[in-house]
Amino acid sequence: MTNPVVTQRLTKRYGSLTAVDALDLEVRAGEVYGFLGPNGAGKTTTLRMLLGLIKPTSGEVRLFGVPPGRPGHLARVGSLVEGPAFYPYLSGSDNLKAMARHARVGAGRIALVLDQVDLTGRARDRYASYSLGMKQRLGVAAALLKDPRLVVLDEPTNGLDPAGMADMRLLVRRLGAAGCTVLLSSHLMTEVQELCDRVGVISRGRLVAESTVAELRGDRTLRIVADPLEAAAGTARDLIGADAVSVRDGGLDLNVAPGRAPEINAALVRAGIAVHELTARERSLEQAFFDLTAPDPASTPPPPLTGLKTEQNYV
Amino acid sequence: MFDDIRAEARKLLRRPAIWTLLAVALTLSLIFTYIVPYAGYAGGTSGPTADRGLAAMLPDQLVGNAIGGLPVFLGALMLILGVLTVGSEYAWGTWKTVLTQDPSRVRVYAAKLVVALLAALAGVLAVFAAGAAASALIASGESAPLDWPAAGDVLVGIGAGWLIAAMWTVLGALLAVALRGVALPVGLGLVWLLAVQSLLSLIAAPLLDWVAQVQKGLPGPNAGSLVAALGGGTDTPGVEAVVGGGQATLVIAAYVIAFAALGGATLRRRDIL
Ligand SMILES: Nc1ncnc2c1ncn2[C@@H]1O[C@H](COP(=O)(O)OP(=O)(O)O)[C@@H](O)[C@H]1O
Ligand SMILES: [Mg+2]
Numbered sequence: 001m002t003n004p005v006v007t008q009r010l011t012k013r014y015g016s017l018t019a020v021d022a023l024d025l026e027v028r029a030g031e032v033y034g035f036l037g038p039n040g041a042g043k044t045t046t047l048r049m050l051l052g053l054i055k056p057t058s059g060e061v062r063l064f065g066v067p068p069g070r071p072g073h074l075a076r077v078g079s080l081v082e083g084p085a086f087y088p089y090l091s092g093s094d095n096l097k098a099m100a101r102h103a104r105v106g107a108g109r110i111a112l113v114l115d116q117v118d119l120t121g122r123a124r125d126r127y128a129s130y131s132l133g134m135k136q137r138l139g140v141a142a143a144l145l146k147d148p149r150l151v152v153l154d155e156p157t158n159g160l161d162p163a164g165m166a167d168m169r170l171l172v173r174r175l176g177a178a179g180c181t182v183l184l185s186s187h188l189m190t191e192v193q194e195l196c197d198r199v200g201v202i203s204r205g206r207l208v209a210e211s212t213v214a215e216l217r218g219d220r221t222l223r224i225v226a227d228p229l230e231a232a233a234g235t236a237r238d239l240i241g242a243d244a245v246s247v248r249d250g251g252l253d254l255n256v257a258p259g260r261a262p263e264i265n266a267a268l269v270r271a272g273i274a275v276h277e278l279t280a281r282e283r284s285l286e287q288a289f290f291d292l293t294a295p296d297p298a299s300t301p302p303p304p305l306t307g308l309k310t311e312q313n314y315v
Numbered sequence: 316m317f318d319d320i321r322a323e324a325r326k327l328l329r330r331p332a333i334w335t336l337l338a339v340a341l342t343l344s345l346i347f348t349y350i351v352p353y354a355g356y357a358g359g360t361s362g363p364t365a366d367r368g369l370a371a372m373l374p375d376q377l378v379g380n381a382i383g384g385l386p387v388f389l390g391a392l393m394l395i396l397g398v399l400t401v402g403s404e405y406a407w408g409t410w411k412t413v414l415t416q417d418p419s420r421v422r423v424y425a426a427k428l429v430v431a432l433l434a435a436l437a438g439v440l441a442v443f444a445a446g447a448a449a450s451a452l453i454a455s456g457e458s459a460p461l462d463w464p465a466a467g468d469v470l471v472g473i474g475a476g477w478l479i480a481a482m483w484t485v486l487g488a489l490l491a492v493a494l495r496g497v498a499l500p501v502g503l504g505l506v507w508l509l510a511v512q513s514l515l516s517l518i519a520a521p522l523l524d525w526v527a528q529v530q531k532g533l534p535g536p537n538a539g540s541l542v543a544a545l546g547g548g549t550d551t552p553g554v555e556a557v558v559g560g561g562q563a564t565l566v567i568a569a570y571v572i573a574f575a576a577l578g579g580a581t582l583r584r585r586d587i588l
């Protein structure tokens with residue numbers, strides 16, 4: 001079976017800015033895929049290209065094997081990208097009626113999706129009178145009209161209060177449990193950790209890592225507190241290479257498999273160094289995320305506050 | 316396509332601004348075609364239109380009177396109709412919601428034009444109906460003859476009025492796509508229709524021969540010529556026989572097709588944010 005989402009070297013340039021850079025993305029049927037990246041990383045731009053709203057500068061997109069612009073490209077794909085947008089003078093259900101016509105979906109779906117997002121009680125009120133949370137839920141309802149096999153959600157919890165966030169996450173979990181493929185973009189590690197099977201991390205337009213949540217947390221490190229510290233650092237460098245050793249907070253961080261702990265301990269003791277503490281540490285997902293997306297010090301000035309710029313572009 | 320038309324019809328008919336446009340169109344045409352001239356006639360004032368007097372307000376003048384506003388002020392309202400139909404999708408960011416439901420862009424655009432053009436026809440018919448009622452009222456009040464124009468002439472008048480209205484509506488839609496919004500297209504469209512057009516015909520064309528020649532190809536003068544050919548009073552702003560009625564019809568029809576095609580092609584090509 002063809003994968004719900006496949007991109008090949010997908011690229012979008014705005015003038016000299018490369019918003020999305022040769023992105024190879026693959027989302028498999030039935031999984032909840034987290035598309036994780038800081039503000040301005042290129043998540044929304046990627047999703048817009050998937051949906052055919054903007055044209056790639058180069059590269060390819062296929063949803064269930066169908067490229068944008070072909071009939072049926074979005075036949076069973078629902079989406080909510082960069083916030084909900086509806087006609088302010090129409091009620092929630094009239095908005096959905098119009099969208100259902102465009103989707104060539106029977107009006108019977110409307111009551112169903114309103115119920116799914118828990119908006120039935122306010123469906124007859126004008127969209128303009130909705131709170132942000134209700135607008136967001138109507139956006140999800142519109143995404144569900146086609147009874148989609150793939151749902152694309154772009155930071156769906158943005159701007160919601162804690163209860164709204166919890167509702168939205170429950171909805172994503174339910175979609176996943178029902179066998180729907182979900183592509184969820186987010187800048188929140190906790191959200192992705194909580195909801196997703198697999199994660200792709202995007203930073204400055206590039207996919208810098210792709211794995212399961214557990215793998216991404218990944219690299220384990222050794223933490224050593226010893227005396228004298230300088231001598232300990234020297235011994236460790238001789239043993240595992242200078243790159244893998246860093247001095248921090250009165251101790252050493254060794255980027256090495258924890259299985260080598262006895263060997264390192266023995267070497268330190270042989271060198272007459274007192275080892276006070278030797279622990280295996282798991283990197284938090286948060287740390288992994290920062291490491292992956294932190295601006296590369298070698299590359300010239302990192303774009304400051306890209307996120308802010310993005311917000312302004314779409315106000 | 317039919318589903319998209321029904322979706323667009325719902326959006327248009329439920330929209331308060333559209334009904335405001337219709338109310339303004341009817342009010343303005345009644346005021347300037349019947350109420351003000353009749354007040355002038357009844358008060359015996361002499362003015363630019365006074366010499367035509369009562370005769371200009373009687374039922375047999377219905378066709379020219381009903382379509383007389385389309386080269387300028389009714390045209391401006393039609394342009395706003397076109398801009399609102401298409402430009403609001405940009406202003407509200409709703410293009411993405413519509414287009415991710417999977418209709419093709421060109422199909423949605425065509426559906427929008429169909430619905431806007433039907434609304435324009437309804438507007439033209441309403442102006443005819445209001446004009447008929449006003450002229451019948453004046454005729455009976457003044458014990459003047461109730462001579463109606465031939466049905467064929469009325470039909471041709473409605474058709475011509477619709478054609479001119481269609482040109483402005485589709486131009487509004489094109490401007491909305493080109494400028495991706497509502498405010499700027501409405502502003503620029505009105506500056507063109509209300510200011511530039513009359514500057515060209517009143518000031519530039521008499522002075523410069525090439526401007527006079529260019530005028531023969533522009534939307535406004537062709538609309539004015541078609542109205543003049545069907546009996547519109549040439550004292551109405553924008554109504555002037557610059558070219559013949561047949562040529563004007565062809566030029567206006569060509570504009571309708573060109574504006575529609577250009578708008579559709581632009582929408583298809585551009586990124587939607
Ligand atoms: N239409 C546009 N014109 C110019 N730059 C853009 C446009 N859209 C996005 N960008 C830039 O592309 C980068 C990625 O933006 P975006 O995809 O919105 O990031 P994210 O959704 O991950 O926060 C940002 O630097 C943003 O400023
Ligand atoms: Mg974004």
